[in-house]
Amino acid sequence: MVTETRLLEVENLHVFYEVYEGVLKVLNGTNLYVRRGEKVGLIGEAGCGKTTMLKGIARILPMPPAQIGDGRICFKGKDILDDEKEGVRMVRKGVSMIFQDPTASLNPTLTVRTLMSDVLKSEDPHMPKAKRNASMIEALERVAMPSAQRVLDSYSIQLSGGMRQRVCIAMALLKDVDLLLADEPTTSLDVTIEEQILDLLNDLVARSQKSMILVSHALGSVRKMTDRVYVMYAGDIAESGPTKDVFERPLHPYTRGLFEATPKLTGAGVSDGIAGEIPSYLEPPEGCRFSPRCPKGMQVCLEKKPPIFALNNRREVACYLYASNVGSIS
């Protein structure tokens, strides 16, 4: 059940990386929000900034090369960028994250029991051992893990990929968090297992009223899983809206190109892809970052960055093509 209260609100976020060649201006005033109980998807191709966004929210950006410039990230009403210590504390308490590669996320020298009890101990150091054990078994059962007891005593390398990811999900849900961040959680898994994991995530999140941000370049998974979706290109949000709507009627030329380029089960053939290349973050184009490649690019697109136009039905597009459609049915 999605409520109207905004659990997370990212406003005007600027993130850049200082590297040898100069400054990579990745995020340039990006906005995003997640309401309570809502599942939001963030899609885009490699290097579009979606992982940067996610890590920025989780406050795990590698701070020497990365720098947060302007902007606010409001979690539960409070700006977590404002006060360093307090912000990190809030995030550690209220947000958990699942990463792409479950093998890399689990320490191979520790048993699952140790890994999970570390999470529990960090939250409540005085929890009695029996209660901890019970919580762990319950968490594993919630993720449909067969033979939970045996798994607890195993090392992560003894488990299959799907089981490892289930352990990661169980660990993420051990704490009573408000927001779950998932960065490509099923990319390294097989298709049939992926379906099971996605259904599982869906179920767990829905039942516990948590919110979720799912980042993925696997468009189909996001379409299945989310209520609302943001499409990112080169650090900017191209468009956003209810998932079904965005997938059925993509508005931004980039989104259209992306969907067009994805091979379809209907057998329509191989598309030509999108002409051109992702711009360099060192010297991003003035104006709309997609304009050099856009088949419908206009002069104004090259000169000035388009604002986000709010259309009906919670659809937002950052494209001058829709300037006149503001407020009307698109």
Next chain:
Amino acid sequence: MLPVCVERRKHLMRDTNKKILEVRDLKKQFKTRYGILTAVAGVTFQINEGEIYGIVGESGSGKTTVGSMITGMYKSDGGEILYKGQDINKPAVQRSRESKRAIQLVFQDPGGSLNPRQTIRQILSLPLLLHGRAKKGPALEDKIVQTIKKVGLPASYLDKYPQAIGGGEKQLVCIARALAPEPSFIVLDEPTSALDVSIQAKITNKLLELQKEFKLSYLFITHNLCLVRNLVHRTAIMYLGQLCEMASTEDFFTEPLHPYTKMLLSSIPVISEAEEKYKPITVRSIGEIPNPINRPTGCGFNTRCPFARDICKDREPEMIEVKDGHFVSCHLADT
């Protein structure tokens, strides 16, 4: 409007019916600490000249191992591999020069398959020299330039190191490297899986172009069913080292027969309603892929098959031709 695929289906027509590659009862096992891992448990199929043949499967299916044995990276443990009638079932070093030249390979990971300490020029000169397409000297440079242009990259790329170019372009270099010896048959193992969707489309298009231009045959190994749907002429699916089903792509996707095929097809996340309707009757995915070291007896899929019967646990099913060109290996299909 955005670019639309040209020649929607024309490329799917085959030129001749001559066999270029034939695989019979191919087997491969690995000895591990925990037991014998059966990677490939006896697969039989053939590829015609000018055909793009796709093998799909998840992890543990053995599809990559099949590709590796065809290119000679591994020695098989049984069965035959015939290239144009000639037996090539041995490691590459023991094969004839001609067959080494004619069969080439494109790996999945473009970054890892190019030597970071060599320039593109050096990387491309190796296959040209190895397979006798050119000798050292000015003629070599010309050939190298010719090769890189085949994939649409400019000659200025020759001086670059692989780290300086993007993923899609690296893969194009790998393809150029495979084309350098002027082969007839290329095994492509997940060539686009590591790339973004928009670049995948470009690479796939390039592969189709090259296939037509140089009259090549491809063995395309992937787990991406949607890609296979639009690219290959014939599709085969493997599970735990066995071939479950083989058919023309059209038949494979519109009338899947094997329960595993149905399960896989109904699990694919798709991006449009139109595609949802295209999926077969839903066979929900249950269970996990068993460990190939402890292969289930009988049909490898029986542990997860919703239609499994006793016979499935006892006997391995035979591959039978149910319809013209449509083969399936399932006890159910017998009825």
Next chain:
Amino acid sequence: MEMNEDESHQQRARPRLDRFKRQWHKFSSNPLSLMGLAVVILLILAAILAKVVAPHPDHSGLFLDFSNANQAPSLRYLAGTDEYGRDILSRMLVGLRYSLGIGLLVLALSVPLGVLLGAIAGHYRHTWVDTAIMRSTDLFMAIPPLILALVVCAMFTPGYFFAALGIATAWWPWYTRLTYSLFTSLSNELYIKYAELGGATHWHIILKETLPNAVSPIFTKMSLDMGMIIIIASSMSFVGLGVQPPKPSLGSMVAEGMKYLPEYWWISVFPAMMVVLIVLGFNLLGDGLRDVFAIEEI
């Protein structure tokens, strides 16, 4: 998109230069690495120009001046004089030549041999070649290096070259081991497999495909080794093997000064400090190199 002759030649120069610039940037961001580099450059210059820069160059040979023996450091003799009245600073500078020289000589003798053996063993791993080479390596490593060096050195007339030979005998196995492990891990790389599949000759694979990817750790080790080699060389001079008197060597200078401690401390202490400086410089340089080569990705 054809390029004309000039442009394509310019392009040709750039990739290597770009790579070097990037590595330099990484290296110079660490002040300690820069310090190490500065110290090493300084020492090399001092060694080359020793006879020119030294205030009393003739003191490095046969020289006696008992009237000035055991003088404390002063403006005339910046590091004092030893028991024979020789200026310690000048002797240190000339001794530096021998120390650095021995370091380079040992590396020149042991690295090519060690790397070659390791490369061959790594390339032919799991065959008799591998076993033969690596077990021989183990044999040499089982003997303590200083002892081995001393034994070899003592078999010939003591002197500069044989001291280096002795140390090299103990040193090459480490390079063999390093190269072997590098080759073994590199053998899984796809581009190596590709070359093997195509039928490239073994030499091509060893020299052109694998070895270029293994040089970085080898260079790092060489730099880090310099310090250790110089200490061993100094130890050998300390016991009388190595450079023979009256030629100065840092180790023998320390040895000679031992009997005068603690009154005439400068005779031992200054040469010892020079050894410390050399080792520190090379270690910092080696650490810096290791950091640079660690992550080479753009």
